Amino acid sequence: MIKIIDINFLGTSSAIACFLIESDQELILIETGPSTVYNNLKKGIEDIGYDIKKIKHVFVTHIHLDHSGGAWRFAENGAKIYVHPNGMQHLIDPSKLIHSASKIYKDKMNMLWGEIKNIKKENVQSVEHREKIKVGNIIVESLHTPGHANHHIAWKVDQNIFTGDVAGAKIKSGPVLPACPPPEVDIEKWIQSLELIKKENPKVLYLTHFGKSTNVVSHIDEMKKRLKSWCLWIKKNSSNNNIEELTEKFNEYVSAFLKDEAKISNKLIEQYYTANPPYMSVSGLLRYWDKKNKN
Numbered sequence: 001m002i003k004i005i006d007i008n009f010l011g012t013s014s015a016i017a018c019f020l021i022e023s024d025q026e027l028i029l030i031e032t033g034p035s036t037v038y039n040n041l042k043k044g045i046e047d048i049g050y051d052i053k054k055i056k057h058v059f060v061t062h063i064h065l066d067h068s069g070g071a072w073r074f075a076e077n078g079a080k081i082y083v084h085p086n087g088m089q090h091l092i093d094p095s096k097l098i099h100s101a102s103k104i105y106k107d108k109m110n111m112l113w114g115e116i117k118n119i120k121k122e123n124v125q126s127v128e129h130r131e132k133i134k135v136g137n138i139i140v141e142s143l144h145t146p147g148h149a150n151h152h153i154a155w156k157v158d159q160n161i162f163t164g165d166v167a168g169a170k171i172k173s174g175p176v177l178p179a180c181p182p183p184e185v186d187i188e189k190w191i192q193s194l195e196l197i198k199k200e201n202p203k204v205l206y207l208t209h210f211g212k213s214t215n216v217v218s219h220i221d222e223m224k225k226r227l228k229s230w231c232l233w234i235k236k237n238s239s240n241n242n243i244e245e246l247t248e249k250f251n252e253y254v255s256a257f258l259k260d261e262a263k264i265s266n267k268l269i270e271q272y273y274t275a276n277p278p279y280m281s282v283s284g285l286l287r288y289w290d291k292k293n294k295n
């Protein structure tokens with residue numbers, strides 16, 4: 001019933017997934033990836049036996065470009081895009097989103113995310129916390145799960161939860177790693193969201209980065225632990241005002257962990273870095289501490 005589609009982002013496998021759910025009547029897509037991989041996604045959907053243009057219900061976990069940068073293409077095919085109320089405006093008019101993403105990705109913007117177009121208001125539906133959307137015989141429930149972004153939704157279908165970025169990335173047998181990009185990281189809210197997911201008692205977490213995670217409790221506990229240790233690392237090292245130096249040091253810290261502690265292969269490290277480059281987390285966590293210190 002749930003199919004994982006590898007969109008082969010930047011030619012790397014197991015970095016970004018989209019999920020196709022077949023109801024008795026219509027198709028549901030969760031996440032779209034960026035528009036640069038639309039043709040890969042089209043092919044993946046064709047391989048399962050469907051025409052991408054038949055997809056009329058697209059659920060996005062949040063409006064970061066690796067999750068929903070390609071949503072406009074589905075809207076042009078007549079699909080409805082379901083999103084958090086705070087994310088809605090950024091799909092209708094992505095100019096602010098493009099502006100802030102450009103600060104992070106600079107000259108790589110176009111290569112990574114390609115074209116980003118406005119979505120017509122009538123193609124976007126905002127979804128409240130605990131709201132249930134019925135598509136054929138499938139019920140998709142919204143769990144507002146702030147922390148990674150304040151407009152984040154984890155989508156629950158039966159005993160499965162599609163966690164976007166709230167439960168971090170876990171690729172194959174690798175460790176669970178958070179992604180903490182600016183500007184909305186909030187560790188306290190994030191921990192609460194992870195508790196909420198745990199209480200739902202799901203059997204499977206479907207991670208955009210990447211695929212299925214079935215040891216739900218240990219996955220969530222590992223995520224909480226790593227989130228806290230990254231957060232504290234940044235606090236401890238934040239007296240260094242040279243952001244480039246700090247980023248380099250953080251990269252060393254993460255790669256030492258992946259190599260020496262998690263003991264994963266270079267290929268797997270590369271997949272993690274394509275899915276979630278750790279450098280983003282430096283500015284995201286610095287900003288989190290800045291806000292916290294001001295309050």
Ligand SMILES: [Zn+2]
Nearest residue numbers: 062064148165
């Ligand atoms: Zn994200």
